Amino acid sequence: MKALVDKLTSGDVRSAARLIRMIDDNQPAARDALKQLFPHTRRARVIGITGPPGAGKSTLTSCLIESARQQQMSVGVLAVDPSSPMSGGAILGDRIRMNRHTLDKEVYIRSLASRGHFGGITPATRGAIRVLDAMGKDVIIVETVGVGQDEVDIARLADTTVIVWVPGLGDDIQAMKAGILEVADIFVVNKAEHPDAEVTSNYLKSVFRQEKNTTGVPRDWMPPVVETVATKGWGIDALWDVLDQHREYVAGASDYYVVRKQKACRAELENFVHQGLSEKFTTQFADSAMMEEKVVQIASGEADIYAVAESLLAEITVPRQHHVDQLA
C-alpha cells in the first residue's frame, strides 16, 4: 500500500485508477491508503457542478477543463452518478472521456457509480477527491446529476459549488428547498440564448433574498448568477471570474463558510461512523446461525422483526460519552 501511495503522489494515473476502484468497491485497504494520503492533500481547488438532467453540465465541465488548461492548471474530473441503478454511472464518464481532452495527460477523468449497501456515493466521492488531490491536480471538478440529497451531500465536499440551471425551469427551484440553496455558491443559467434567460436569472437572484439560512450565521456571499452558452463556449470567462472571486472570498475565512464547512464535516463524520458500525454488525452477526434462525422465524410470522432488532441492538455497547472524553 505504501508503494501505491508513493506512485500516486508522484502523479501516476494507473495507481489513481486502482485506488479509486478500491474506494468504489469499499475495500477496507482503501481507507488505510486514504489516511496515508492526508499529508499530501488540501492543495487542490475543488469545484462542484450540479443541476437537473439536461442542463448541459457535461458540456460546461468540458469548457471549464479547456479554460483551466489554458491557464496551465492540471485538472481532475469526477463524474458522479449516484441517482439510480437504471443509468449506470459509466455512461456519463464515457461521454466526457471521448471528447477532446482524452489525449491531454494533464487531464484525468473518472466516473464514480458506487451504490453498494454500505458506504454510498458521498464517502466514495470524498475518497476519490482526496486521490486526485494527492496526485497533484490543481483543479478538481466534481460533476453530479440531479438535485436530490446525494447531490447536496456531494456538493458539500466542494470548495465552490456551481448549480447549473436552464431557462424555463425557473420556478421549480422552489421545490429544491433549503438544502441545495444552502450549498449553492454560484448559479449558472446555461442555454442563455433562450429568450427566457433573463427572467430565469432574475428569478434565481430573488430566491436568495428570500432564503432561510439554517447555519445560524449571516450569509455574506450572495450567489451571483452567470449566463452561459456552453455549447458555444460563451460566458466561460465570466464564470471563471466569479469562481476566482468566490475563492478569494472563502480564503478570507468568512464565518458563514467556516460554519458551513464544519456542518458538512460533522454530517460526513457521522456518516463514516454509521457506515463503520454497520460493517461491524455485519461482520459479527449477519452470517451467524443465530441470525439465520431469527430470519426464518420472522419470515414465517413466529417472531416480530421489531422485537428481534431490539434484542440484537441490546447486545451492542456504545460507551457513555465521558469514557471517550477521557481518551480524547
Add this chain to the structure above:
Amino acid sequence: MKALVDKLTSGDVRSAARLIRMIDDNQPAARDALKQLFPHTRRARVIGITGPPGAGKSTLTSCLIESARQQQMSVGVLAVDPSSPMSGGAILGDRIRMNRHTLDKEVYIRSLASRGHFGGITPATRGAIRVLDAMGKDVIIVETVGVGQDEVDIARLADTTVIVWVPGLGDDIQAMKAGILEVADIFVVNKAEHPDAEVTSNYLKSVFRQEKNTTGVPRDWMPPVVETVATKGWGIDALWDVLDQHREYVAGASDYYVVRKQKACRAELENFVHQGLSEKFTTQFADSAMMEEKVVQIASGEADIYAVAESLLAEITVPRQHHVDQLA
C-alpha cells in the same frame, strides 16, 4: 400508547393517522406501538404497485380500490414517494385522496414521504402497513413511484408486487436489472390501447425467460402480463384474476417464495439494526464536546476525517457472535 393501540385495532382512523405520523417522524414510541400491534397483524393482503412515473399507477390503484369495494373488501392505500426532496410526497396522496373514494369509510388513504437521515422510507412503509393491517383492512395497496432501490425494497414488503409498464418503454426494462425483476409477480401493460402494447407485452414475457435468479431456488411462478387501460377501467377484472391466482400460489408455500421472503426479512432486519446503531451513536456521541472539537479540527485541516472516524469506531463494542448465541 396502550389506549392508542386499542383504538387502532378497533379501526379508529384518527389513531391510525397519528401512529403513521409518529412512524414517519421516526419517533421511538412508534416502535413500541408497532411491537404491540404484532398479534393483530398478518391478516391483510398486501399488494405493491410500482413502475416509472407517468405509467398510470394512481389511476390503476383507483380502479383496484373500486373493484375491491365491489367485492366487499375494506382497503388501505399507502402512497409512497421516497424518490426526491423535489416532489414532496404529499402530492401523490392528495391526488388520490381527492378522487371518488374520499367519502367511503372503508377506504383509508395515506401518503408517506419520510426521508429523514435515519430510518428511511422502507422501515416507515413497513410500519404503516402494519398499522393498516391492525386496523383490519382486508387489502393494503402500497403505491410507489420509480424503479430504484427504494422501490425494490418497498416492493419486498408486499405479498404480491405489480409492476406497471407502458408501451414504448419496453426496452428500458433491461436497465432495471435483476432487483426489480426479482420482486415482480405481475406485469401490467397499462395504456394498452396504444398500438405497441402487444409488442411490449411480448417483450416483457421474454425478459423473464432470460432472467438470472439470485435466490438459488428455481422460480416457479412466471409473472403473467396483463394489459389494462386504467382510465377506462379496462382489464381490471383480468388483473384481479391474476392477483387471486398469485395469492393461491403463494399460499401453496413455494420454495421460491419462502426463500425470497426470508431474503427480504434478512435485509430489513439488518436495516433496522443499522438504523438503531446509528441512533445509539447519535445519542451518545453526536452532541458531545469531543465531537464538536473533532469537527472543528477536521474542517480546519488539522485532523483527518478517516483517522477520527476510526478512533470513534474503536470505542464501540460489538460482541463476538458466540456471546449472542449463548443468550439467544
